[in-house]
Amino acid sequence: MNKTVNQKAWFFVAPVLILVAFNAIVPLMTVVNYSVQETFGDNVFFWAGLRWFEEILRSPRFHDALGRQLFFTGTILAIEIPLGVIIALAMPRKGPWVSVCLVLMAMPLLIPWNVVGAMWNIFGLPEIGLLGKTLNTIGFDYNYTRQPGDAWFTLILMDVWHWTSLVVLLAYAGLVSIPDAYYQAARIDGASSWAIFRYIQLPKMKRVLTIAVLLRFMDSFNIYTEPSVLTGGGPGNSTTLLSLDLVKIALGQFDLGPAAAMSLIYFLVILLFSWIFYTVMTRGEEQ
Amino acid sequence: MALELKNVGKKVGADVHIHPTDLTFEPGSFNILLGTTLAGKTTLMQMMAGLEKPTSGEVWFDGRNVTGTAVQKRNVSMVYQQFINYPNMSVFDNIASPLRVARLPAEEIRTRVGEMAELMRISAMLDRRPSELSGGQQQRTAMARALVKDSDLILLDEPLANLDFKLREEMRDELPRLFAERNCVVVYATTEPTEALLLGGQTAAMHEGRVVDFGPTGDIYRNPSGLESAKVFSEPPINLARASVKSGWVLLDEGVSWKADKGLAEGEYTIGIRPHHVSPVRQSTRSVVIEGKVKVAELTGSESIIHFHAHDHPWVSLSHGVHPFETGRFARFYADMSKCFYFDADGHLVDLSPAGKAA
Numbered sequence: 001m002n003k004t005v006n007q008k009a010w011f012f013v014a015p016v017l018i019l020v021a022f023n024a025i026v027p028l029m030t031v032v033n034y035s036v037q038e039t040f041g042d043n044v045f046f047w048a049g050l051r052w053f054e055e056i057l058r059s060p061r062f063h064d065a066l067g068r069q070l071f072f073t074g075t076i077l078a079i080e081i082p083l084g085v086i087i088a089l090a091m092p093r094k095g096p097w098v099s100v101c102l103v104l105m106a107m108p109l110l111i112p113w114n115v116v117g118a119m120w121n122i123f124g125l126p127e128i129g130l131l132g133k134t135l136n137t138i139g140f141d142y143n144y145t146r147q148p149g150d151a152w153f154t155l156i157l158m159d160v161w162h163w164t165s166l167v168v169l170l171a172y173a174g175l176v177s178i179p180d181a182y183y184q185a186a187r188i189d190g191a192s193s194w195a196i197f198r199y200i201q202l203p204k205m206k207r208v209l210t211i212a213v214l215l216r217f218m219d220s221f222n223i224y225t226e227p228s229v230l231t232g233g234g235p236g237n238s239t240t241l242l243s244l245d246l247v248k249i250a251l252g253q254f255d256l257g258p259a260a261a262m263s264l265i266y267f268l269v270i271l272l273f274s275w276i277f278y279t280v281m282t283r284g285e286e287q
Numbered sequence: 288m289a290l291e292l293k294n295v296g297k298k299v300g301a302d303v304h305i306h307p308t309d310l311t312f313e314p315g316s317f318n319i320l321l322g323t324t325l326a327g328k329t330t331l332m333q334m335m336a337g338l339e340k341p342t343s344g345e346v347w348f349d350g351r352n353v354t355g356t357a358v359q360k361r362n363v364s365m366v367y368q369q370f371i372n373y374p375n376m377s378v379f380d381n382i383a384s385p386l387r388v389a390r391l392p393a394e395e396i397r398t399r400v401g402e403m404a405e406l407m408r409i410s411a412m413l414d415r416r417p418s419e420l421s422g423g424q425q426q427r428t429a430m431a432r433a434l435v436k437d438s439d440l441i442l443l444d445e446p447l448a449n450l451d452f453k454l455r456e457e458m459r460d461e462l463p464r465l466f467a468e469r470n471c472v473v474v475y476a477t478t479e480p481t482e483a484l485l486l487g488g489q490t491a492a493m494h495e496g497r498v499v500d501f502g503p504t505g506d507i508y509r510n511p512s513g514l515e516s517a518k519v520f521s522e523p524p525i526n527l528a529r530a531s532v533k534s535g536w537v538l539l540d541e542g543v544s545w546k547a548d549k550g551l552a553e554g555e556y557t558i559g560i561r562p563h564h565v566s567p568v569r570q571s572t573r574s575v576v577i578e579g580k581v582k583v584a585e586l587t588g589s590e591s592i593i594h595f596h597a598h599d600h601p602w603v604s605l606s607h608g609v610h611p612f613e614t615g616r617f618a619r620f621y622a623d624m625s626k627c628f629y630f631d632a633d634g635h636l637v638d639l640s641p642a643g644k645a646a
Binding site (some may be wrong): 029179181182184185187188189191199200202203 | 336338359362364365367369371373374375376384385389447495515
């Protein structure tokens with residue numbers, strides 16, 4: 001058969017191409033452009049080659065921020081994924097309570113991110129905040145604006161509060177899709193509830209949990225709004241995550257070249273981790 | 288080790304799912320629950336297994352009341368319409384799982400799984416995951432898991448429904464052989480009358496939560512106890528018509544009449560005649576002519592199923608060979624009234640023995 005050449009087809013694809021060009025390709029290329037040049041304003045550019053990349057990769061400041069970022073993401077994943085699964089398992093499968101639970105779970109996800117930051121900012125204040133005041137009254141020396149440990153504690157608690165629901169909802173969707181017959185068959189076999197979890201529920205939830213981990217990984221690696229409102233990266237630099245640092249370099253110091261190089265490295269790190277994780281999780285199920 | 292249901296019923300709220308039912312299944316017997324979807328087959332099976340508690344009555348097994356006994360203490364196996372296997376275990380581990388729960392020695396597990404896999408013809412697949420098998424092999428694995436543990440009661444809930452035609456035929460042949468040497472009670476649920484006839488054993492015909500008939504499969508087919516039983520056990524659906532018997536003649540509303548059998552009292556009846564006794568060709572000297580307008584003609588290759596209306600009353604004819612009919616045309620059909628059932632006003636079959644009815 002002859003291929004039909006239909007030039008009109010371009011006409012239909014054009015809107016998408018224009019949209020993608022303006023919201024992805026053009027900004028990305030602008031960043032690439034900045035990352036290999038030096039500018040002092042007035043649209044005067046000097047070729048810088050890979051100098052900014054070398055500088056960023058060698059800088060202890062970037063290493064520290066990356067380390068903090070990995071610690072943050074690792075911790076919240078280690079808490080949110082198991083906790084989300086446990087809550088999903090405890091939720092009712094049928095009856096009037098299902099919708100009540102689902103709405104309650106969806107609540108934190110509906111709150112704007114900067115509001116979440118502001119809420120926890122006030123919530124944790126040692127003098128007036130419910131959390132801060134309570135902790136201090138019962139004898140803890142808690143002050144997240146002064147002690148790095150307390151700042152981390154509040155940051156992680158906030159993220160767990162904000163995002164565990166997402167894991168719960170995904171895990172719950174995986175659970176309710178398991179036909180009743182599986183549970184009956186397991187009861188007939190005399191399987192323990194641990195065995196039911198290990199051999200039926202967990203394998204059946206594997207796909208949604210993969211998605212949950214990926215989403216939480218990418219989101220938490222990109223997190224900016226909430227820590228910026230809560231601690232602003234402080235005290236000192238103790239909670240300065242990658243995105244906070246990036247904004248400081250780009251808008252605080254106006255070092256556009258290094259900031260652009262850092263953005264690209266940042267982007268590649270996320271891409272690399274996501275790709276490794278996805279490949280490992282979906283290995284051996286090519287059908 | 289007989290299974291006895293004594294007045295077992297199930298109500299959910301105000302809905303009656305199973306009307307109080309008495310049934311006895313002997314050890315070593317093959318029993319079929321035949322009925323359409325929602326007839327209550329699955330609910331009844333789950334109560335036999337102990338997965339659901341009856342709201343009335345008792346379940347007895349081997350002379351003991353097991354109504355309150357948990358399913359894992361009853362030595363029951365069940366095979367479902369969906370292929371239920373542990374997704375991330377190999378076929379071997381799947382089949383071995385009930386034996387492992389029973390803590391048998393590893394050596395014995397290996398031999399028993401090996402034998403069962405041999406019997407099910409999945410020996411070559413033991414290292415694979417269920418998702419890497421065809422539907423038929425997955426269902427064989429599920430069956431092997433159910434049979435490997437020497438249960439006293441084996442329940443099969445439409446196990447062949449999700450398989451393709453060819454596989455279904457194959458497994459239908461194998462099934463009775465698999466259970467032949469066992470002394471357990473087998474209960475098999477199906478929606479298909481043909482499947483019930485091919486499998487043999489005993490059949491309990493179910494309709495809307497009631498067991499309407501129970502006995503050897505062939506007997507139930509040839510002599511249904513009543514209207515509901517005959518309806519459940521006919522595919523395509525049995526032809527029904529109102530008839531009155533007067534001075535030795537049976538008269539249909541359509542104006543068709545024939546000489547009444549001896550012993551048929553005067554009065555109103557519903558007659559039932561299976562589609563394969565209504566044919567475009569004359570089958571017997573007692574055939575009567577029914578003329579009707581052809582509505583649908585389904586030609587399956589070896590059989591023709593013709594739906595026609597006689598005086599606005601629907602009829603179905605099933606005959607061998609290909610009989611092309613044009614829809615909308617009038618055609619003559621011959622109903623062999625020596626094969627017809629007479630049901631009285633209460634829907635009970637009128638016994639015309641010793642004449643008997645041959646299918």
